[in-house]
Amino acid sequence: MYYNHLSAADPTIAKLMKGEEHRQITGLELIASENYVSPAIMEAMGSVLNNRYSEGYPGRRYYGGQEFTDQIEQIAIDRAKALFRCEHANVQPHAGAPANIATYLALAEPGSTILGMELAHGGHLTHGHPVTHVAKIYNFVRYRMSDVETGRIDYDEMREVARREKPKILLAGFSAYPRELDYKVMREIATEVGAWAVADVAHIAGLIVGKQLANPFDAGFDVVLTTTHKSLRGPRGGMILSREASTGKLIDKSVFPSFQGGPIMQMVAAKAVAFQEAARPEFVDYAAQIIANAKTLAATLMERGARLITNGTDNHLMLVDSVSSWALSGGVAEKRLDEVGITLNKNMIPDEPRSAMDPSGVRMGTPALTTRGMKEAEMAQVADLIHRTLSAKDDNVLPGIREEVIGLAKRFPVPGISLPAGDSLA
Structure with missing residues (x-):
């Protein structure tokens, strides 16, 4: 990329961005949560859609002039639903962490218990680490590996914890766990204690739609959370998917107007492009x-x-x-x-x-x-x-x-x- 306008307007920033390009080209990227997007996605991100406010949802906006943005967001929604085989998709979350928090707020009252994976055993900060604000809102209890040599999780112990703590949400997901979770067993545990079954697949979304790892919806999960970058190879952003449309209504209200403002429309367009790419053989x-x-x-x-x-x-x-x-x-x-x-x-x-x-x-x-x-x-x-x-x-x-x-x-x-x-x- 040449940054002709940027180089003229702000040569300092242009020089630093060129330096980052050089670093990416000449280095080997092994950060598990990073990837490279296609030129088509890059174009969508740096587009005229940056100029639009689109608070609300397709057909239900708070601003006029949404003829094209409505169509773009609906296409992104439809493609996401087809990829993950679910009834509802909210493509507006700005990132993975806001998607997670908006989901907690939609499904559980403050003070409720959420059962998630311990950070040091592979979980994520938003799964209840004490340094986060969300840990002050909810009571997080944790499961962990019982054998770090194999990655085995003791699901009998998870069931005992769930029976004792009565979580409102049973959260499957990780950011540094090299094995697969047993979604079927976790769904059974959630059903037994009356919890929502929620999966955070931010890291492995591309491996799920690429038919290499299990789809939590196939095990009956209620909600699947994901980022749209990482293995899905799209723009930086989040997404919340619901097995049933009725759950999706709770999610939509929690995302907007309850938690964040309007969508970043150029990123929504880029997500739509990424979903199309991920649907190819x-x-x-x-x-x-x-x-x-x-x-x-x-x-x-x-x-x-x-x-x-x-x-x-x-x-x-x-x-x-x-x-x-x-x-x-x-x-x-x-x-x-x-x-x-x-x-x-x-x-x-x-x-x-x-x-x-x-x-x-x-x-x-x-x-x-x-x-x-x-x-x-x-x-x-x-x-x-x-x-x-x-x-x-x-x-x-x-x-x-x-x-x-x-x-x-x-x-x-x-x-x-x-x-x-x-x-x-x-």
């Missing part, structure tokens, strides 16, 4: 390759002596005990890999003994590199680069590894991004 191949790549990356790291939580992965991500693997904290490992152009994030591990700002683990995932066209052979190479970087005793080897990273990245372009003529990948 080739997206199934993409989703399958994400998992194949993750399994290869995990297996190769373990061959190099790395300790992976649950000893592998069933989805797109893996959690590595960096302290046990390379005698480096997660924060140090993250910074060391940044030096060679490999990007991932520090992450807590089960029963974390260190602080959240410098925990024992790192999290990595394969959606972004899979989007660039990398397959199993490249994943084995990436695992080797990671291991050599983190096990190096001499920082003098890092520039050489950086050159190898650039060489690999050069072979697999980032969709929609290219360097201006004359610029180099050095």
Whole structure:
């Protein structure tokens, strides 16, 4: 991208954005929650729709001039419903966290109990971590892995907790759990205690619509929450899906006017484009390759002596005990890999003994590199680069590894991004 107008209006910001482009092109993106969007989605995000206020819903707006925005949002809704096979979709949430909170407020009165996964065992901040405001509104109780070597969750224990605590919402979902949840059993537990069954599939939405992982709606879940980026490969935003239209009415009222203002219409348009892309047959191949790549990356790291939580992965991500693997904290490992152009994030591990700002683990995932066209052979190479970087005793080897990273990245372009003529990948 050339940023002609931006370069003239604000050369400082333009220069920084070009720097980020260069970083993306010459680096290897392993953050499990990140991906690259298509040029079509990029165009929708930077469009005239930014100029519109569209508070309300299609056919029920608070502003005039909604002829085209109504059609765009309805198309996004219809495509989302078809993808996830449900009766209702709200495509307006600005991000995943607001989608989660709006859902809690729709389905549970303040003070109610919500049963979700513990953060250090793979859950998300919005699933009730004490640092969040939502934890002051609801009483969160948690389930966790009973065996971190396999990732097994004790569903009998979950049932006992649910019977004792009587949650209003039973929340299935995670941000750093490498295995699949048993939605059928969780639905049964929710039914037994009279709870809403809600799934947060923000990380794995693309793997669900790509027919590689189970759809919670098939197990009878009431609501599915998701972001629209990550493995779904769309713009940054959120979405709330409901199995029944009656539940969707509660969700709609909670999103607007109760929780947030009007939708960001350029992002709604970009979501519609992303849903169309995800409905194509080739997206199934993409989703399958994400998992194949993750399994290869995990297996190769373990061959190099790395300790992976649950000893592998069933989805797109893996959690590595960096302290046990390379005698480096997660924060140090993250910074060391940044030096060679490999990007991932520090992450807590089960029963974390260190602080959240410098925990024992790192999290990595394969959606972004899979989007660039990398397959199993490249994943084995990436695992080797990671291991050599983190096990190096001499920082003098890092520039050489950086050159190898650039060489690999050069072979697999980032969709929609290219360097201006004359610029180099050095």
